[in-house]
Amino acid sequence: EPEVTQTPSHQVTQMGQEVILRCVPISNHLYFYWYRQILGQKVEFLVSFYNNEISEKSEIFDDQFSVERPDGSNFTLKIRSTKLEDSAMYFCASSGEKLFFGSGTQLSVL
Amino acid sequence: GENVEQHPSTLSVQEGDSAVIKCTYSDSASNYFPWYKQELGKGPQLIIDIRSNVGEKKDQRIAVTLNKTAKHFSLHITETQPEDSAVYFCAATRGRRDDKIIFGKGTRLHILP
Numbered sequence: 049e050p051e052v053t054q055t056p057s058h059q060v061t062q063m064g065q066e067v068i069l070r071c072v073p074i075s076n077h078l079y080f081y082w083y084r085q086i087l088g089q090k091v092e093f094l095v096s097f098y099n100n101e102i103s104e105k106s107e108i109f110d111d112q113f114s115v116e117r118p119d120g121s122n123f124t125l126k127i128r129s130t131k132l133e134d135s136a137m138y139f140c141a142s143s144g145e146k147l148f149f150g151s152g153t154q155l156s157v158l
Numbered sequence: 159g160e161n162v163e164q165h166p167s168t169l170s171v172q173e174g175d176s177a178v179i180k181c182t183y184s185d186s187a188s189n190y191f192p193w194y195k196q197e198l199g200k201g202p203q204l205i206i207d208i209r210s211n212v213g214e215k216k217d218q219r220i221a222v223t224l225n226k227t228a229k230h231f232s233l234h235i236t237e238t239q240p241e242d243s244a245v246y247f248c249a250a251t252r253g254r255r256d257d258k259i260i261f262g263k264g265t266r267l268h269i270l271p
Contacts (some may be wrong), residue, residue: 090264103256145191146207152200
């Protein structure tokens, strides 16, 4: 069964450092998303991406965040200067008819 | 924007009994309602969904019902098993492919032996 894959599974970084979270969406999907989940809380929408541009972004997705589809398979989330409050599980998702999530990257900002 | 409320936050049921999780939504334009199961350390997994032109949908031990007038939808799990223990999220969206999904806060389901 096709799946969304994310790397790394865990990322530890110092406050102020840049991080890049990587995702390989399901191959025939055209719509890509990033969501995040702070420990014990609900899954929150960050950004959607279609046709090589952002479709929609939430208030959380400020100027420190960016997304890119650098080639035909990868979809990345960059956080330019991480803050303590960026610590969360970040999920990539892609959709064709339905939305499927990856297993997530646990980001810890120290 | 859309707001999804989910109850209860925690639910414990004896193995073999039924579990019911309820959600409400606010945006009358929402027309697609997926349910996700999240196990520890994993991403949300789609388990069942329902569109607004249908009142009920069943898949083996899992069923969803939708009351569009009242903006309520529910997940029903019958004959619960230990592997049903997880966090369950309801969600709502307008159903366009590029539309974001808005999640409820989740229900932690414990299946007691």
